[in-house]
Amino acid sequence: MNEGIQKEVLPSPVELIRLLDAVARAQDRKAFAQLFAYFAPRVKGFLIRTGLAESVAEEVTQEVMIAVWRKASYFDPSRAGASTWVFTIARNQRIDRLRRTRSRTADHLLDLSDEPDTPPSGEDIMIMAEREEEVRKALATLSNEQATIVKLSFFSEAPHSEIARELGIPLGTVKSRVRLALNRLRTLLDRDI
Amino acid sequence: MTINHHPSDETLLRLATGALGAGPALVIRVHLEGCSVCRERLTRFEAVGGTIIDEMRLAPLAADLFGRTMERLESMPSTLVTEPGPRKQPDLGIELPHAMRHCEIGPWRWLGPGFKWSKVKIAGSPHAKVMMLKGKAGLYLPAHGHTGMEFMQILSGSLSDERSQYFPGDLDEADDEVNHRPVVGEKSDCVCLAALEGDTRLHGFLGRLLRPIVGF
């Protein structure tokens, strides 16, 4: 694709947090439109990558964005960045959708247990942002194979067979490779704990 | 309270990605309630998911998706649908973890001398194999193995097996290579929450005991 086409300026992590805050406090539609423009195509891409059909992925994306709007006040920027929070919503909506199609006894629960008790301080938010940055750096430090292993785990319900296929290794050795990749990731992250 | 036994990286990663089944996920959530170390570990795995979202190739959206979404938002009641109140649960003699508040929990039933169980049902996941087990102080549980993973969180009392000792807050993962014979600590009864993964079956006497009644 031509790089020139996508010259939009991407919102920074801090900007995404500000936009969520504007939605939470003032139900700011312009802020929501920006969040939608950033997250909806990415969430849909993610859902397709996990195996949902295009049309289902779009429906679930809509549900994810509705949840972002409605639950914005439960977003706690001392715990997770905006993208991480949206990821957990997408993950939960996807599981919900799969369970509903399987059992048809949907019991849709909004988990409000994560409601922040006190507004986080600027310092809390900074600590969170550093932690997310460390995760990003650690991922970039992993070997290609190890990064692939970690990422494939997010896309597949049976990641082991997909990892075997993608890396061209026997299924029997995947378990130990996953363990090695996670050990390495942990070593990289533990330096900062 | 010092916690000595934690879920593995693999398990926390699977919880973060959504690949862990409802039963094991419940047991791990109960562990997380009491373990800030693992909450932090989970957050980091979830942050990997955040990175994946950020780096995701954009999928084209229907041109009117934003408009339709706003229409749906406008037609919705403005107040949040609050979650249903906690279920009424039988008094099992212990305080149940917050993570179990929506579960349907059965009364204690006899499983063997000094050994009781209670069925735990998770809304939306009728096939999850989850149960609470209660053993009398000093009880030897039947030796058993499993075809897949067994997750067990100690809620009260203590338990030990050939590998280690487990106290409240501890989470034990046993895979198909583990054959164990747990013993309840001498000081008090032990209550734990246990889940078997997917189509895992128990081998040995415990399996023969549980299968006809519990379906494990």
Ligand SMILES: [Zn+2]
């Ligand atoms: Zn732990």
